[in-house]
Amino acid sequence: MNKSTVWQTRLIRIALWLTLCVAVLAAGALLVEWSRISRTLPNRGWNLQMVRLAGLVAANLVFTALLAAMILLYLWVRTARALPDLQGWHIQRPASEFQASDAKPGYGLEDYLRQEEQVFKELHDLIAGPWVNQVPNAYSRYQLDSVCNPETVVDRNWNRSLVLEAPSPVGGVLLLHGLSDSPYSLRKIGQRLHAEGYSVVWLRMPGHGTSPRALADVSWQDWTSAVKVAARSLREKLPRNAPLILAGYSNGGALSVDYALSAIDDASLPAADAVVLFSPMIGINPMARITQLYHTVALVSRNEKAQWSSINAEIDPFKYSSWPMNANVQAWTLTQVVERKLAALQKSGRMQQLPPILAMQSVVDSTVVVPKLITALFDHLDSDASELVLFDVNRVDWLSNLLNLSFEQSVLPKLKISDRPYRLTVLQNINPGSQQLTIKSRSRGKINEQETDLFWPHSVVSLSHVAVPIPPDDPIYGTADRDEGRLSLGTLSIRAEPSALLISDSMFVRCRNNPFYEFMENRIVDWLSENATAMPDDNRSQTHGRS
Numbered sequence: 128m129n130k131s132t133v134w135q136t137r138l139i140r141i142a143l144w145l146t147l148c149v150a151v152l153a154a155g156a157l158l159v160e161w162s163r164i165s166r167t168l169p170n171r172g173w174n175l176q177m178v179r180l181a182g183l184v185a186a187n188l189v190f191t192a193l194l195a196a197m198i199l200l201y202l203w204v205r206t207a208r209a210l211p212d213l214q215g216w217h218i219q220r221p222a223s224e225f226q227a228s229d230a231k232p233g234y235g236l237e238d239y240l241r242q243e244e245q246v247f248k249e250l251h252d253l254i255a256g257p258w259v260n261q262v263p264n265a266y267s268r269y270q271l272d273s274v275c276n277p278e279t280v281v282d283r284n285w286n287r288s289l290v291l292e293a294p295s296p297v298g299g300v301l302l303l304h305g306l307s308d309s310p311y312s313l314r315k316i317g318q319r320l321h322a323e324g325y326s327v328v329w330l331r332m333p334g335h336g337t338s339p340r341a342l343a344d345v346s347w348q349d350w351t352s353a354v355k356v357a358a359r360s361l362r363e364k365l366p367r368n369a370p371l372i373l374a375g376y377s378n379g380g381a382l383s384v385d386y387a388l389s390a391i392d393d394a395s396l397p398a399a400d401a402v403v404l405f406s407p408m409i410g411i412n413p414m415a416r417i418t419q420l421y422h423t424v425a426l427v428s429r430n431e432k433a434q435w436s437s438i439n440a441e442i443d444p445f446k447y448s449s450w451p452m453n454a455n456v457q458a459w460t461l462t463q464v465v466e467r468k469l470a471a472l473q474k475s476g477r478m479q480q481l482p483p484i485l486a487m488q489s490v491v492d493s494t495v496v497v498p499k500l501i502t503a504l505f506d507h508l509d510s511d512a513s514e515l516v517l518f519d520v521n522r523v524d525w526l527s528n529l530l531n532l533s534f535e536q537s538v539l540p541k542l543k544i545s546d547r548p549y550r551l552t553v554l555q556n557i558n559p560g561s562q563q564l565t566i567k568s569r570s571r572g573k574i575n576e577q578e579t580d581l582f583w584p585h586s587v588v589s590l591s592h593v594a595v596p597i598p599p600d601d602p603i604y605g606t607a608d609r610d611e612g613r614l615s616l617g618t619l620s621i622r623a624e625p626s627a628l629l630i631s632d633s634m635f636v637r638c639r640n641n642p643f644y645e646f647m648e649n650r651i652v653d654w655l656s657e658n659a660t661a662m663p664d665d666n667r668s669q670t671h672g673r674s
Contacts, residue, residue, distance in 0.1 A: 207433040215258040216269055216338035216441065217449060218431075221249035224341055225333045227352035236290070236328070236360030239353065243288055243331065250337045266442045269338075274614045277336075277444035281602050285311035285445055286336030289329040297324040298370040298400075298659055299361045303354060304329075305377030306408070306458055309336045311445035312376050313405075315598050319648055320655075325372075326364060330357045332379070339441070343434060343451035347461040350378075354386050355396060362397035370400035370659040376596050377494065380407025380486075381461050384504070388468040391480050401659035403651055404486040405596040410499025411462055443616060445603065466503050473507045483512035483658045487647055489590035490517050491534050498537045511548040511571065512658040516650065518643065519555035520589040523562050530588065546572065554581070554643060564643070584642050591638040598644040605640050 223245040254269050261269070268275045277284045286309045300320050302313040310317075310329035321327045333353055334345030354373075362371050375383030383402050390396040432438070436455070439448035472478055488500060505515050520530060542551060550570045557565040562583040568575045584606075597604045604616055616639065641647060 207430055207435070210432045210435060210438045213432060213435075213438065214261050214269075214441075215253065217340055217343075217435070217438065219253055219257070220338045220341040220344065221246040221253070223249060224337070224345075225349060225353055227346070227348040230352045230356050234356060236357050239356055240288060240290075246337060247284075247287060253338070262440075266440065268441045268444045275442050275444050280444050280614055281311075285309055285314055285329075286331065288331045289317075290327075291317075291321045292326045292364060293321065293324050295324070296326040296365055296369050298372055298655070298661075299326045299365045300328070300372045300374055301354070301357055301361055302327065302329045303373065303375035303379030303382050304332060304335070305379050305406075306454055307335070307339075307342060307447040307450065308377065308379075309445040311603070312593075312596050313374065313379075315601070315644070316374065316596060316648060316651065319652065323652055326361065328357055328361050330354070332382075335447075336445075339447045339449040339451060342447060343453045345453070345457065347457040347464070350382055350457075350461070351385060351389075354382050355389075358386060358390075358397055358399075368661050370661040371397055372401045372403065372655065372659050373399050374403040374405075375407065376405040377592065378408045378458055378461070380404040381409060381458075381465050383407075384409065384484075385461065385465050385468065387482055388465070388472065391472070391477070398662060399482050400661050401482050401655060402484045403655070404484065404488075406488055406492060406495060406592045407486055407500060408458060408462060408495050409465065409504055410496035411458060411494070442614075443603075444614070466499075469503055469507065478507050479509040481508065481510070483510050484508065485514050485516070485651065485654050485658075487516050487595050487651075488518070489592065489595060490519050490538055491531075491589050492592045494592035497534070501538070501542070505549050506547055508547075508549050511550065513548075514550040514552060514654065516552045516647070517542075517554070518590045518595070518641075519553055521562065521583040521587060522556045522559060523583065524559045526588060527559070554579075554646075556583070579646070581643055581646060587638060587642060589638065590641055594638045594641045595647075596644075597640040598648075599640045599642050601640055 223242060225239060225242055225246075229242070254271060258269050265273055266275055267273050268277055270276065271278075274280065277286050283289075289310060300317065302310065302317050304310050304312050310331055313329060317327045317329055330353065332345075333349040334341040358371065358373070365371065373383040373386055375381070383399075383404060384407070386396070387399040387402050390398045434452050436450040436452055437448075441448050472481070484504070486500065486505070488497060490497060501515070505513065520532070522530070542553075548571070550568060552566060552568045554564050554566055557563045557578060562585075564579050564581040564583070566577045566579055568577075593604075599605050600607055603614060
């Protein structure tokens with residue numbers, strides 16, 4: 128979301144400054160008019176003067192609002208026209224993609240996978256057909272002989288769903304990836320959980336893993352419907368005493384919480400027995416709301432590029448680089464749905480019905496609003512089995528004058544409340560002179576501290592939204608050296624003016640993997656073994672509270 132949020136913020140700031148200037152001039156005009164009225168109409172009564180003044184105020188407000196809209200429209204269209212030309216993958220998509228209306232009674236995960244198979248056949252036909260000569264070079268996920276081809280870059284095409292069943296499963300885990308992302312982002316944690324005896328489903332969300340155009344046409348209801356289909360099917364494959372777990376990254380985190388909330392009130396849905404979150408999208412920048420106007424802007428301007436926030440070279444095999452406005456709209460709407468459901472559950476005094484939740488989150492995150500994770504979710508949890516794990520910034524002395532610590536004003540005060548039942552764990556420097564980490568945990572009002580053998584890597588200042596679920600030895604986003612001719616986005620190094628490249632500068636600066644991944648993975652496995660237990664059948668429709 129950061130690509131689009133930066134674009135929106137700049138655009139809206141310009142529009143607001145221009146509108147403010149006009150509003151100040153309008154207010155000045157009103158003061159002049161008020162002075163004139165009070166001098167020229169003293170004998171006609173204050174009522175007439177006030178009516179006239181109110182009319183002038185209303186007219187000025189309407190004029191200012193119209194002017195603001197025109198300024199925003201002009202800047203939006205001008206920005207859109209400056210974007211690179213649309214390619215085939217911005218215009219076309221596989222026609223057989225799953226929609227919420229497909230989930231009729233009896234439709235299961237096997238049906239979803241068969242439909243997905245058709246989707247990828249259609250994608251291949253587009254790549255080998257109308258798109259074949261659009262980017263004739265080595266760096267494009269839509270070239271079959273490219274180093275970015277998702278079919279050949281690693282062991283399988285991780286843009287697609289995958290089901291790995293355990294012979295005697297100790298539980299089932301449904302993994303839900305993030306926005307513009309793919310099942311690849313949760314590849315490693317899913318493999319570890321399968322090795323621990325869990326049956327695992329990596330679900331490709333509708334609109335993902337194919338072409339960015341598909342993300343421009345998808346709806347949040349398509350995502351929630353797909354999650355329900357997969358959860359029902361996974362539950363049917365599990366023993367009665369085995370827990371059903373949802374684990375979601377970013378937008379998948381919002382979908383995981385949404386499903387857990389929906390299952391509380393919908394007896395037809397199998398209950399979630401535990402939820403694991405990575406950089407969960409519980410709240411996002413409110414600026415995303417303004418992008419709901421993109422249909423109108425595109426219609427008025429007759430410029431299809433107005434439907435896009437960014438158009439970049441598609442070099443990432445498992446994540447879209449281009450960003451359609453519709454992605455913002457659907458993500459914003461989903462987060463609002465989740466927040467309303469959480470507020471309703473809190474108001475009815477039923478928060479104990481939520482399953483235990485474990486969340487992994489960087490304290491700095493340009494995609495999601497970290498305080499929302501605390502105030503909208505964790506501060507209302509009744510279960511002391513729930514835990515929030517935060518990765519602090521690297522506070523070593525020699526980096527201190529490079530750190531932007533503005534996040535502390537909104538995050539840290541919310542963490543000083545000690546009467547919450549959930550466990551809070553923070554990984555931070557053991558002292559300002561060392562890059563070694565210590566783990567501070569607050570549980571039931573008590574603080575515990577444990578020294579670790581973990582160290583911040585040299586020159587890494589913080590984790591990021593995209594880094595949390597990715598191990599440092601990841602073949603695409605890791606930091607290990609690569610053979611020449613192999614794709615390595617984690618070590619990508621190109622020198623140029625940013626404007627000379629169709630690659631976001633965040634590709635070079637943003638931390639793309641988690642140097643503390645092994646700690647996190649072990650924490651998740653241990654937490655699940657302690658807290659993920661299936662509810663008895665007669666209690667499933669009543670409560671998920673844990674003592």
